[in-house]
Amino acid sequence: MAKRLKVAVLISGRGSNLQALLDACGDAAFPAEIALVISNVADAYGLERARKAGVPTLVIDHKAHASREAFDAELDKAIRASGAELVCLAGFMRLLSKGFSEAWNGRMINIHPSLLPSFKGLHTHRKAIEAGVKLHGCTVHFVTPELDDGPIIVQAAVPVLSSDDEDALAHRVLEQEHKAYPLALRLVAEGRVSVVNRVVKILGADDAGIRLVNPAN
DSSP, rough: OOOOOEEEESSSSHHHHHHHHHHHSSSSSEEEEEEEEESTTTOHHHHHHHTTTTOEEEEEEEEEESSSHHHHHHHHHHHHHHHSSSESSSOOOOOOOOHHHTTTTTEEEEEEOOOOSSOOOSSSSHHHHHHTTSSSEEEEEESSEEEEEEEEHHHHHEEOOEOOOOHHHHHHHHHHHHHHHHHHHHHTTTTTTEEEEEEEETOOOOOOOOOOOSSSS
C-alpha cells in the first residue's frame, strides 16, 4: 500500500468539516490519514469526534500564551511532533502569524464558506444575500499570510434562492463543504496539485462540463 499523507487538523468548534475529513480518512484506500487534531478551545465538540475515530487530540489554549507568535510556536511544535506533513484548518478561529503561515507555505489548506475572492472574512452568507448574488458556495485554498487569499484548489457552488435567509443558505453551503474538503485533501495527497503563478493546476482534472445558472429561466 502506498504511504498515506499524514495530516494535522486545527479546529475551534463543533468540527463538522473535521468529521467529513475523518470519514474520508477512515477508508484505508484514502491517500491521507489524520495524525492529530488540535483545538484552541478545550470543550470544542470536534475533539470528541476525533476521539470517537481513534485520532489523537491536543488542546493548546491561545489564552495561555503571551502572544500570537508564542501560541503559533506551540502549534508548530505539536504538529511537527505528530509527523504531519500537511495542516488542514477546519473552523479554526484564530488568525495565524505570518511566520507560521510562511513555515507551512504550500502545506496548509483551509475551507472558507464563500466563492473566493468574494466575501472574505466573517458573515459570508449574510454578505452574499445582501449583495444579491445568484450563486454562492465554498472554497478550499492554500493558506497564505493574507486572510482568505491563497491559491484556490476546489470550489463548490449552490444557487441563492429568493426565500433564503442566512441559516438556509449556510446549510446548503455546508453540505457542499463536506464534499469539497475531502476532495481537495485527496487531490493534494495524491500529488496532483501544483501552483503556478498563484494558480492551482490539477493533474488529470476533468472539466465538469456542467453550466450552473440561477435562475434557470
